[in-house]
Amino acid sequence: MLNKTRNWLGALVRATATSALLLATTVHATPPADLDAYAQHVLEAFETPGMSVAIVQRGQPTVLRSYGVRRMGQPAQVDENTLFAIGSTTKAFTSAVLATLVDEGKLTWDTKVSDVLPGFKLQDAYASSEMTVRDLLVHRSGLGLGAGDLLFYPPPSDRTRAEIVHSLRYIKPASSFRSTFAYSNMMYLVAGEVIKAVGGASWEEAVRQRIFAPLQMTSSTTSSLLPAGANRAWPHSRITTDMRGDGPVVALAAPVDIDIVGPTGSIQSSTADIGRWLELQLGRGLDPRTNKRVFSEAQAREMWTPQMVVPVAPNPRGLELAQAAYKAYALGWSVSDYRGTQIVAHGGGVPGMVVLLAIVPSRDVAFAVFLNSEETFALSAMQYRLLDHYLGLPSPDWTSALVAARQARVASGRAALAADAAAQEKLANSRVKGPSLPLDGYAGRYRDAWYGDATIERTATGLKIRLEHTPALAGPLEHVRFDTFVARWADRSLEDAYVTFALNAEGAIDRMTMKAVSPLADFSFDYPDLLFKPVR
Numbered sequence: 001m002l003n004k005t006r007n008w009l010g011a012l013v014r015a016t017a018t019s020a021l022l023l024a025t026t027v028h029a030t031p032p033a034d035l036d037a038y039a040q041h042v043l044e045a046f047e048t049p050g051m052s053v054a055i056v057q058r059g060q061p062t063v064l065r066s067y068g069v070r071r072m073g074q075p076a077q078v079d080e081n082t083l084f085a086i087g088s089t090t091k092a093f094t095s096a097v098l099a100t101l102v103d104e105g106k107l108t109w110d111t112k113v114s115d116v117l118p119g120f121k122l123q124d125a126y127a128s129s130e131m132t133v134r135d136l137l138v139h140r141s142g143l144g145l146g147a148g149d150l151l152f153y154p155p156p157s158d159r160t161r162a163e164i165v166h167s168l169r170y171i172k173p174a175s176s177f178r179s180t181f182a183y184s185n186m187m188y189l190v191a192g193e194v195i196k197a198v199g200g201a202s203w204e205e206a207v208r209q210r211i212f213a214p215l216q217m218t219s220s221t222t223s224s225l226l227p228a229g230a231n232r233a234w235p236h237s238r239i240t241t242d243m244r245g246d247g248p249v250v251a252l253a254a255p256v257d258i259d260i261v262g263p264t265g266s267i268q269s270s271t272a273d274i275g276r277w278l279e280l281q282l283g284r285g286l287d288p289r290t291n292k293r294v295f296s297e298a299q300a301r302e303m304w305t306p307q308m309v310v311p312v313a314p315n316p317r318g319l320e321l322a323q324a325a326y327k328a329y330a331l332g333w334s335v336s337d338y339r340g341t342q343i344v345a346h347g348g349g350v351p352g353m354v355v356l357l358a359i360v361p362s363r364d365v366a367f368a369v370f371l372n373s374e375e376t377f378a379l380s381a382m383q384y385r386l387l388d389h390y391l392g393l394p395s396p397d398w399t400s401a402l403v404a405a406r407q408a409r410v411a412s413g414r415a416a417l418a419a420d421a422a423a424q425e426k427l428a429n430s431r432v433k434g435p436s437l438p439l440d441g442y443a444g445r446y447r448d449a450w451y452g453d454a455t456i457e458r459t460a461t462g463l464k465i466r467l468e469h470t471p472a473l474a475g476p477l478e479h480v481r482f483d484t485f486v487a488r489w490a491d492r493s494l495e496d497a498y499v500t501f502a503l504n505a506e507g508a509i510d511r512m513t514m515k516a517v518s519p520l521a522d523f524s525f526d527y528p529d530l531l532f533k534p535v536r
Contacts, residue, residue, distance in 0.1 A: 029057060029059075029060055030060070031055055031063050031065075031386075031389070032385065032386070032389045035053075035065060036065065036067075038382075038385055038399075039051055039053065039065065039067050039382065040067060041399060042378050042381045042382060042399055043067055043068050043378075045378070045381075045399050045400075045403050046373070046375040046377060046378035046381075046403070046406075047248070047249045047373070047375075048068070048236075048249070048371050048372070048373040048375050048378050049068050049069050049070075049071065049072045049234075049236055049249070049372055049373060050066075050067065050068035050069050050070055050077075050078040050082075050233055050371070050372045051066070051067045051068055051078065051369065051370065051371050051372075051378075051382075052064075052065070052066045052067075052078050052079075052080065052082060052084065052233075052270070052271040052369075052370040053065045053066070053067075053271060053367065053368070053369050053370075053382065054080075054271035054272070054274050054275040054278065054367060054368045055365070055366075055367045055386070056275055056278040056279055056282060056365065056366045056367065057282075057363075057364060057365045057366075057390075058282050058283075058288070058364040058365075059364075062275040062279070064080040064271050064272055064275060066078040066079045066080055066082065066271070068372075070082060070231075070232065070233050070234055070372065071233075071234035071236075071251055071372075072234075072236060072249070072250070072251050073251070076231075078233060078372070079231070080270060080271050080272040081219055081231055081270045081272050082231050082232065082233050082270055082271075083219060083220075083221070083226065083230065083231060083232045083233065083268040083269060083270050084232075084233045084268065084269065084270070084353060084355060084370040084371075084372065085224065085233075085235070085255065085256075085265075085266075085267075085268055085348075085350045085353045085355075086265075086267050086268065086269050086274070086348050086355045086370075087265045087347075087348025087349045087350045087353070087354070087355060088185075088264065088265050088346065088347065088348040088349070089267075089346050089347070089348035089355055089356075089357050090262070090263070090264060090265045090266060090267040090348065091137075091188050091263075091264060091265070091332040091346065092303070092332035092333055092346060092357070093207055093211055093267060093277075093332075094137075094188055094191050094192060094195070094203070094207075094263045094264070094332060095137055095191075095303055095331045095332030095333075096210075096211060096294070096295060096303070096332070097195055097199075097203070097206045097207055097210050097211065098133060098137075098191065098194070098195060098331075099285075099295040099296075099299035099300075099302070099303060099331075100210045100294065100295050100299075101195065101198055101199055102299055103295055103296050103299060106198045106199065107133060107194070107198050108133070109132065109133050109134040109302060109331070110132045110133070110134055111132060111133050112129070112130065112131065112132055113131045113132065113133065113135075113136065113190065113194060114128065114129055114131070116194050116197050116198055117165075117190070117193055117194060117197055119165075119166070120165065120190065121168070121169040122141065122142070122143075122168055122169055122171075122173070123169055123170065123171060123172060123173055124142055124173050124176075124177055126177055127141060127142050127173070127177035128169075130177065131177075133191065133194060134307065134331070135177075135178065135187075136187040136188065136190055136191045136194070137187070137188070137191060137307075137331045137332055138181075138307040138308045138329050138330070138331065139181050139182055139183050139184050139187065139308060139329055140177070140178045140179070140180065140181060140182075140307075140308050141173075141177065141182075141184055141186075141187050142173035142174065142175050142176055142177040142178075142179070142180070142182075143168075143171055143173055143174060143182060143184055143186065143187075144173075144174030144175075144182055144526070144529065145174075145182045145183055145184075145523045145526075146183065146184075146185070146522075146523035146524050146525075146526045147171050147174065147182075147184065147186065147526055147529055148164075148167070148168060148171050148184075148185075148186040148450065148526070148529075149185055149186070149523070149524035149525075149526050150451055150467075150470065150524075150525070150526055150527070150529075150530070151164045151167055151186070151450070151451065151469070152164065152185075152258065152260050152261045153258075153470075153524045153525075154256070154351070154470060154472040154473065154491070154494050155224075155256045155257045155258050155260070155472070156257045156260070156471065156472075157260050157469055157470060158469055158471075159260065159469060160260075161189060161192070161193060161260060161261075162193075164186070164189060164260070164261070165189065165190055165193060167450045167451070167452075168186055168190075168450070169450075170449035170450035171450045171529060172529070181308045181309065181310050181311070181329060183523070185261060185264040185265065185524070186264075188261075188263045188264035188265075189261050189263055189264055191263055192262060192263025192264075195263070203222070203262055203263045204222040204223070204262060207222050207267070208222065210294070211277075211294065214287060214290070214292065214294050215273075215276040215277065215279075215280060215287060215294070216276065217269065217273040217276055217277065218273070219231075219269070219270045219272065219273050220267060220268065220269040220270070220273045221267070221268050221269075222259075222262055222266055222267055223259050223262075223266060223268070224255060224256060224257045224258050224259050224266050224268065224350075225257060225259065226255075226268065231270075232255070232268070233353065233370070233372035234251055234252075234255070234352075234372060235251070235252045235255055235256070235350070235351055235352020235353045235372060235373075236249050236250060236251050236252065236352050236353075236372055236373040236374070237249070237250065237252055237351060237352045237373065237374050237493055238250075238374070239492050239493055249373055251352075252351060252352045252493060253491075255350075255352070256350050256351050256352075258350060265348060265350065271368060271370060274357070274368045274370075275368075276289075278357070278359070278366040278367070278368060280294055281300075281344075281359055281366060282359070282364055282365075282366055284297045284300035284301070285297055285299060285300040302331060303330060303331040303332060303333060304330050304331075304333055304335065304344050304361070305330055305331075306328030306329070306330055306335045307328065307329060307330055307331070308328060308329045309326075309327075309328050310327040310328055310329055310334070311327075312324050312325070312326065312327045312336075316405040316408060316409070317404075317405070317408070318401035318402075318404055318405060319380075319401055319402070319405055321339065321396065322338065322339070322380075322384055322398075324336045324337055324338065325337050330344070332346070333345070333346050334346050338384075338387050338391075339387075339388075339391065339393060341360060341362060341363075341387075341391055342360075342361060342362065343358055343359070343360060343387070344358070344359040344360075344361060345357060345358040345359065345383075347376070347379065349374065349376070351374070351493060352372070352373065352374060352493075353370075353371065353372050353373070353374070354371050354373070354374055354375065354376055354379055355368065355369065355370045355371070355379075356368065356369050356379045356382075356383055358383060358386075358387070360387070360390060360391070363390055363391065365390045367386050369382045369383065369386075375406075377402040377403070377405060377406040378402070380398070380402055381398045381399045381402045384398045385398055409520075413518065413519055413520045416519040417517075417518065417519065420519075433481050433482065434479075434481065434482040434483055435479055435482065435483050435485075436482070436483050436501075436503060436507070437483075437503075437507075437509075439458055439462065439463055440458050441509070442456055442458075442463060442477075442501060442509065443456050443457055443458040443463065444456060444509075444534055444535070445534070445535040446512050446532035446533060446534055446535060447532060447533055447535050448530045448531055448532045448533075449531070450529075451467070451469065451530055452468060452469050453467075453468040453469075453535070454466065454467045454468060454512075454532055455468060456477065461476070462476060462477065462478075463476065463477035463485065464476050464477065465477050465487050465499065472489065472490075472491050472494060473487075473489060473494070474489065474490060475487055475488045475489040475490045476488050477499060480498070483500060483501040483502070483503070484498055484499070484500045484501075485498070485499045485500075486498055486499070486517060487499050487514075494525075495516050495517065495518055495521040495522065495525045496516075496517045496518070497514045497515060497516055497517060497525070497527050498514065498515045498516075498517055499512060499513075499514055500512070500513050500514075500515070508534075509534050510533075510534075511531060511532060511533055511534075512532040512533075512534075513527075513528070513530065513531060513532070514527035514528070514530050514532075515527050515528055
């Protein structure tokens with residue numbers, strides 16, 4: 001059986017290599033002739049104000065294209081130097097800084113975190129002692145998806161990075177250490193602290209010195225905060241009263257400040273600068289313009305090597321052709337296939353803005369797409385079209401298919417909300433509706449071990465809730481049924497939450513829990529991880 005398996009794999013490798021040679025004859029060295037028209041169509045189809053695109057191919061001039069406006073209702077156009085928040089694509093920069101430290105012999109990918117940060121601790125004692133730098137970067141800490149994100153999200157937060165790292169020890173793990181992939185922003189924050197401890201400079205300074213400076217990324221910054229009048233893209237989102245994902249696109253009140261968790265997502269960059277970053281990636285750590293190395297080829301390989309298998313969900317109807325056969329996470333990058341070709345990529349997003357970086361190693365081509373709205377389906381429309389072009393594949397009408405997929409997703413979310421409302425109404429009508437206590441009985445201070453305090457106060461108009469470390473999470477509590485209320489945050493771009501109280505045998509409040517109202521809520525609203533107890 002073993003020999004037969006080897007023969008079958010050998011035949012597959014030979015067939016794949018032959019196919020790759022045939023495809024190589026149709027690969028293009030120039031961008032699609034209809035790139036501008038296609039991009040404009042995508043903007044209109046998804047009601048996105050602006051877009052910027054960088055395409056890098058070894059041996060060819062970098063292509064920089066920009067479309068639309070920086071902010072709806074204002075004339076300033078997006079250009080190649082317009083700064084966008086690149087969100088979680090920052091993670092690859094954090095990984096690259098660590099790669100430079102590995103090259104210098106200051107640590108290894110398998111250095112234990114506790115050896116560098118003696119105070120680092122999780123609730124799982126084994127994970128606390130055995131967690132390595134590699135573990136931090138590949139999302140296998142044992143914490144659940146997005147666990148701890150409420151320590152900084154929605155911004156701003158009044159905590160320091162050290163305080164956030166300390167709080168991680170109180171979060172209950174969702175799985176055993178190294179057993180499950182669960183995306184974690186918090187572990188990249190810890191990685192930033194490792195950089196500070198080993199490199200002798202803050203994460204911000206390390207990125208500037210080790211990445212921005214040698215690549216002459218002069219416009220890029222590690223801070224979300226930019227001076228007034230800066231050439232920046234403004235965030236836009238769809239805001240409705242019941243859920244995100246539907247309604248008109250509007251400009252948000254202000255860009256978000258996520259500097260406190262910089263290593264996981266605070267970089268602002270332009271397509272002109274990101275083009276330099278992609279040149280470095282295609283050079284496997286060698287800057288082709290200066291012929292100088294930023295990190296070694298060995299570390300470049302390490303950062304693209306799959307580490308954790310990621311479950312692959314089926315694509316929505318109409319997008320079957322783009323279905324990945326496999327997906328894995330490497331060191332700050334995701335590795336998967338597109339129509340039989342390996343792709344190294346990563347997406348990023350902050351409120352009001354999304355970005356995608358994609359690399360096709362076998363074709364020595366890479367591209368970035370920035371949007372100043374939350375339209376991830378628009379990102380996919382650009383991604384698939386560019387991949388098809390550079391792989392020499394026939395390209396279907398991706399835009400129409402993705403518009404339909406987006407509409408189906410919104411309809412599914414509405415249906416889930418309606419079903420939940422109907423089920424809850426039926427339950428409520430079968431019992432006493434409550435609440436169990438006079439409203440004054442719910443007022444007071446509550447404390448969660450990892451988040452900290454929340455305050456509920458009785459006002460002339462009812463109850464109000466405030467999560468003390470997150471000023472944006474404040475608003476009225478509206479009674480729903482029994483001892484469940486809904487927190488209607490004053491900032492309507494944030495995900496409302498059910499707030500449920502449980503009473504003890506004496507009729508006093510024993511605990512308070514939370515749950516997102518919308519089934520489409522982003523994982524960073526990790527309300528279910530909270531368990532508030534009254535502070536008596």
